[in-house]
Amino acid sequence: MHTVVLGGGSTGEHFVGALRRLDHEVEITLVERRLVGGECSYWACMPTKTMLRAPELVAEAGRSYGAVTGAKLDPQRVFAFRDAVAERDDTSQVEWLETQNTRLIRGDAVAVEPGVLSVDDEALQYDRLVIATGSSPAIPPIEGIETVDYWTNVEATETLEAPDRLLVLGGGPVGSWARGSHSSKEARGCSHGSTPMRPRLSRKRCARKALTCASKHVPSMSLVTVCY
C-alpha cells in the first residue's frame, strides 16, 4: 500500500504522524511544492503572532496611566523578530519526515487520473491519496485591482517595510491582524468588517463592503491587503 499525502502543511504533517503511528509498514510519500510546514509556519500563524507582539506591548504601555512612557515601535526589529521565529527554512520539518520513514518529493502535483499524480511531469502512483492542499485568499472582483500591487497574507508577512497607508479588505481574523499589526499613527487605513470580538461578516456582505471601500480608495492607495 502506497499512501501519497499531497500538501505538507499542518494537515499533511499531522496526517503523516498519525498514519505512521497506526501502521509501521505503509509506504508514505509527501509532496510539497513550497516548504514543509505550509502556511502556518511561514506565512500565517507564526509570523503574524511575532509581528503583533511589539505593537501589543506598546499599546499596553499606553494603558499604564503614565507609569511607562516613551515606548516606541521599531519596525525593523519587529521584522527581525519575525524572521528569527518564522525563518523560511524547513530543515527541521524535513528531518522529522525522515524519522517518520516518509519520502518527500518537492514539486507541483497535478491529479492526472485515478491512481496517478504528475509531479513536475514525473508520474507518481498511489493506492491512497490524501489531499491536504490548504486554501488561498480570494481576490474580490474589483475593477482595476490588477493595477494595484496588492498583498495577500504572504506579502504582508514577508514585508521588510511598514506601509504608510494600508487598505484592508476583509474583516475576519486575517484582516483584523493586518490592521492591528501594520497600523500606525500615520496609517490611514480604510478597514471594514468585524474585529475578532464581533461576529464575522458573511462573505457576501464582506465583498459588498470591500467594493464600496475599494472604489473610494484603491486609486490612491499604494497597497491593499486582500485577506479572506
Ligand SMILES: Cc1cc2nc3c(=O)[nH]c(=O)nc-3n(C[C@H](O)[C@H](O)[C@H](O)COP(=O)(O)OP(=O)(O)OC[C@H]3O[C@@H](n4cnc5c(N)ncnc54)[C@H](O)[C@@H]3O)c2cc1C
Ligand atoms: C495570516 C494567517 C494567520 C493565521 N494564524 C493562525 C493561528 O494563529 N493559529 C491557527 O491555528 N491557525 C492560524 N491560521 C490558519 C492556519 O494557517 C491554517 O489553518 C493552516 O495553515 C491550514 O493548514 P493546511 O495544511 O490545511 O494548509 P496549508 O498550510 O496551506 O498547507 C497546504 C500545503 O499544500 C501545498 N500545496 C498546495 N497545492 C499543491 C500542489 N498542487 N502540489 C504540491 N503542493 C501543494 C502548499 O504549498 C502548502 O504548503 C492563520 C492563517 C492565516 C492566513
